[in-house]
Amino acid sequence: MKLLFKITLFFTLAISGTAFAFPQSNPVPGGIVLLPLDNNHIASTARFNKRKLAVVSDDKAKYLLIGLSLNTKPGKHYIEIRNNQGKTEKLGFDVKSKTYKAQYLTIKNKRKVNPYEKDMERILSEKKRKAKAKKIWTTDPTKADFTVPVDGRISSIFGLRRFFNEQARRPHSGLDIAAPQGTPIKAVESGTIIESGDFFFSGNMVYLDHGQGLISLYAHMHTITVKPGDKIEKGQIIGTVGETGRVTGPHLHLAIIANRTTVDPLQFLPQLSEKAAEYYKSE
The missing domain is CATH 2.70.70.10 (Glucose Permease (Domain IIA))
Structure with missing residues (x-):
């Protein structure tokens, strides 16, 4: 019942904020992360596990779209991205655990x-x-x-x-x-x-x-x-x-x-x- 509630709540939130089917962050193995971009970062240089990342945008901001494999371990993960000064930075995000039936x-x-x-x-x-x-x-x-x-x-x-x-x-x-x-x-x-x-x-x-x-x-x-x-x-x-x-x-x-x-x-x-x-x- 708790699982059903969480899933239903997630989708309710997903459709309440926009009339479009914009993807929603769900940082679990097999899910995705939408990481907001600021003007200091060069989107084309972003990498997660050495793989290039897509950039998507809604009417509010631009985001890096990060796909998480089913083998992704819960905990802290990082992407690498270059800033306007040419330096490489690490941006972190947390992945939660999930058990599939x-x-x-x-x-x-x-x-x-x-x-x-x-x-x-x-x-x-x-x-x-x-x-x-x-x-x-x-x-x-x-x-x-x-x-x-x-x-x-x-x-x-x-x-x-x-x-x-x-x-x-x-x-x-x-x-x-x-x-x-x-x-x-x-x-x-x-x-x-x-x-x-x-x-x-x-x-x-x-x-x-x-x-x-x-x-x-x-x-x-x-x-x-x-x-x-x-x-x-x-x-x-x-x-x-x-x-x-x-x-x-x-x-x-x-x-x-x-x-x-x-x-x-x-x-x-x-x-x-x-x-x-x-x-x-x-x-």
């Missing part, structure tokens, strides 16, 4: 849990493509006023410790929204398509670059209607919901990447506060 799923296609030996060459090749996409960095100004990509029920949340057919696998790296196959998928924000295709585990998948290392990923799609290099507007249809790859039913798997780190998409979508609360009630 376990989720047990039964996958009918056992090959998607334990791939055949002949599948491994494909899987390793796709792993390199995914890593390359996550490293994309463009200097274009980035926007983080995200729109909900598809209307549906939240069926799984970020960070869950996952077990497929009782076998431990990596934690869930995104937000799952269940919807009928063929439901249109909208781009959460404007950007450029940097990768797309049929992946062994993720099925039909698209990477959309929003600038400065902020990237959205759409997986398990039925159809893809865009291709790498396409310029996309916020809300534009990029494909449809499907059940390709390793799935238990039709849904969109949405992932958000910041400074090459996969983070909780709900931090960028406060519009889903009610549906998130419904999900926690059903657990």
